[in-house]
Amino acid sequence: MAAMKVYLKTVICLIIVMHLLRGVGLCRDDYDYIDITNPFLRKIPIAIPVFKKMSLDHATAKLSKETSDLLSTTLEFTGYFKIMDRDAFLLDPQNAAASSAVKFHNWTSIGAELLVTGGVAIKDNRLEIELRVYDTFKEHMLVGKRYKAGLVDKRKIIRRFCSELIYILTGDRGIFDSKIAYVSTNSGHKEIYICEFDGYNPKRLTNHKSITLSPAWSSDGKWLAYTSYLKGKPDLYIKHLTENRRSVIAKEGINISPAWVPGEFRLTATLSFSGDPEIYLLTGTGKMIKRLTKKRGIDVSPTWSPDGKKMAFVSKRSGSPQIYIKDIDSGRVNRLTFEGHYNTQPSWSPKGDRIVYSGMKQGRSDIYVIASDGQNLVQLTHNEGNNESASWSPDGSLIVFSSTREGPSRIYVMTAFGTDQRRLIAFPGEQTEPQWSPRLSTGH
Amino acid sequence: MRKKLWIKLILLLIIPGLLFTVSCAKKTVTSDTGVTQPIEDEDLKAKDAAEKARQEELARQRAIEEERLREEAARREAARNQFLTQDIYFEFDSFAILPEAQDMLSNKAEWLQNNPDVTVTIEGHCDERGTIEYNLALGDRRAESAKAFLVNLGIAESRLNTISYGEERPMDPGNNEDAWAKNRRAHFVIN
Structure with a gap:
């Protein structure tokens, strides 16, 4: 009986291994031209x-x-x-x-x-x-x-x-049907604009004539959440991009830094109605579900792992702003960043393995990327103005960010390894807070 | 019998009344004679002078009072201006109330106590360094710190609103330490 069990186990293991090998083999055969996980990619x-x-x-x-x-x-x-x-x-x-x-x-x-x-x-x-x-x-x-x-x-x-x-x-459909939302002062006010992935065809989305900030795409690409001072204070707006539907979260204090939960009509945001900026889970129509951070002090800028099981965020709980990861099921919180005294704006990669963020040293912001287990910290921008607001392309191959390297803040793109840095958007005024959309499938 | 008593009573009241009116009329007649005229002139002159002096004194007092009111208004205006223009400043990435800011906040609390009808909004601001969302949260904490300090000094919480502008409304657009120091502030606005 025991021998039979061992035999069965071996067979099952073998079958699994064979399948894995076959999988790898398939990848090799079909996609041996470009391995997008290779940092030393030859063009x-x-x-x-x-x-x-x-x-x-x-x-x-x-x-x-x-x-x-x-x-x-x-x-x-x-x-x-x-x-x-x-x-x-x-x-x-x-x-x-x-x-x-x-x-x-x-x-x-x-x-x-x-x-x-x-x-x-x-x-x-x-x-x-x-x-x-x-x-x-x-x-x-x-x-x-x-x-x-x-x-x-x-x-x-x-x-x-x-x-x-x-x-x-x-082996990936790429970025060609994605868009980028960003903030521009082109009209004299900070408003949200949306352009195609390559900067083509920019269109103004909001016309609030106020301060409008921090666009965040829902994972189906149909909704955009953002902060606006339209009613005189920072409130959260959740807007359908093609239909005339909108919800507003306007609690006392700040209502900021939206981030959608992957695959769900729910989002997280920082609200300070309790007197302290904390991160809350909300429905897509802005109804309160629960509070996710419980430490006194600033908790802001959530970003979700693609499987929706973990949330990275910024907290000042240790004295300086650092990035932490909360495991939603266990509730456990671990600190991710230890280098430097000012690490903010995390963005979780679509493959789930890495987190890109802004780190400040000697008063200057640069983009860093770190594995979600805290290993392999790499600085992606160097000595060229302030570099902030990094956001991944839907296939994880590119990163869009803002930089003051040419004076006013503009939108730039680079590969996930920091190579091929180039300007994407430059209009009069300043452009900040780019957010790459998911793939907006128009049918293939 | 009753009627008689009534008549007596009425007579009692009327006759002295008539006598009184007659005597009054007589006095008026004597005072109207021309003989007393020069004396009256002298009297009037003295009275005029006194009146003039009195008026001048009144005017002087009015002027003093006006001056006092003006000064008080100016003081009030200055106190109000100070309340509005004197921002309290913070260190980088901090929302702790510095000793200097504590004095300013005590002055502000005093002003609020003297002006009990006023409600205010405390704006929290940051310098341009650091990132937009974090600075919105930091500005919120700065405004809340200033509010908590005033509440501890006895100002009703209901009179104090807060709003964070993060790094969106710099006082000084420069990007050097001087400008940054001016931009890390809590600013007071009367509602």
């Missing part, structure tokens, strides 16, 4: 020649240039690729016969590992575009798609194709 050289014009009119020529350039900048934004200079190309696919097979050696010899070819036509005032990506060394097509759409939808098409490609290369 893949990719050649994106101007797409072939399938009709000879001026409009098609213009469109083919626009769409191929858009594909280049969109792919470059991810930080995974080195977009190759078109002047280095040995041949122009524009001149190649439509039916002719790709001559891969023309691309491998200049170092291109991936090649994008495309064909663009305008038919009946509609855009027809065919796009293919080849692995030039393995000499096979990774993805090929044909799209037909209205002329105004060219961005949508390019993004959809980028999403397909990134899925094949990384």
Whole structure:
């Protein structure tokens, strides 16, 4: 009987191990191009020649240039690729016969590992575009798609194709249907704006003509919570982004720093009606569920682990502001940060393994990232103004943040490892508190 | 019998009354004679002078009183201005009431006691260093600290509101220690 049990256990273990191996093997086979967990990621050289014009009119020529350039900048934004200079190309696919097979050696010899070819036509005032990506060394097509759409939808098409490609290369759909909410003083008041992931098409969301702060996306991307002085004091607003629905939490004192619980219509926020700023759990319509912090002194800026089991937050309980993690089931609270005397604004990564935050040393703020077990502290920004309000892209590959490195506060993006820091948004006035949305699925 | 008694009573009342009126009329006549006129002039002059002096004295007193009121109003105004303009300051990342701030708060408590109808809002502010949400919470604590101090000095809690502006409303937009020191403050506003 005992022998039988041991045998069964061994079989079960073996089956599990085999499944695990198979899983790893699958990943290897399908996504061996880009491992987004590798901090020393080598950028893949990719050649994106101007797409072939399938009709000879001026409009098609213009469109083919626009769409191929858009594909280049969109792919470059991810930080995974080195977009190759078109002047280095040995041949122009524009001149190649439509039916002719790709001559891969023309691309491998200049170092291109991936090649994008495309064909663009305008038919009946509609855009027809065919796009293919080849692995030039393995000499096979990774993805090929044909799209037909209205002329105004060219961005949508390019993004959809980028999403397909990134899925094949990384196993994740990427960031192409995400948005960024941020605060700007562009109108003379702090208001909340929303733009696409690459800074395109900024739109003002609020028109409170007051001080409006701290946007927070619900995990389905349908709601935005924020703080506004619309009624003269800092109250919490919970707004549906497409329907005319809104709740307000306007208790005495401050009603600030909203953070949604992943996958739920509930959120946490700091309220000070008790005379002390504490973190509370609220329903999505602003009704009190319970108090989550119980220490006297400041407790602020909650952020949730993706499984919703833990909440990181800032507390002054030890004298200086530090980041703590509360396990919701056990109620246990552990201190996460010990370096420095001013660590605030935590943001939990979508993969759950890391927490990014702002740390201040010698009066200057920089972005740091730390594993959620307190290991592997890394400083991501160095000696360039104040860097604050870090927020992860939905795939965890990029971090958006605010910086005063060029004077007024602007919005910047970098990879999760601190590389490729670049400006995303610069308008008159100052831009602060960027918050990356979850993936706003529009159907794939 | 009764009637007679009534008549007697009425007569008793009327006759002395008539006698009185006659004697009064006589006096008025004598005082109206021209002989006494110069004496009256002299008298009037003296009276005028006295009246003038009296008026001047009154005016002087009125002026003194007005001056006193003006001074008092100015003092009140100054006290009110001091209450409104004198901010109390904090150290970086702290909401502890400093010794200097304690004196200022005692003055403010005194003013509030002298002006029992006034309710105020205490604004908590921070310097630009540090992050927006934390500073909103810190500003809240600063306003609450100042409020608690005044409540301990006997000011009714219901007269004191608080609001935090965090780092959103700096007094001095500079980014140096001088500006920061001015911005870490609790500011008082009369409702």
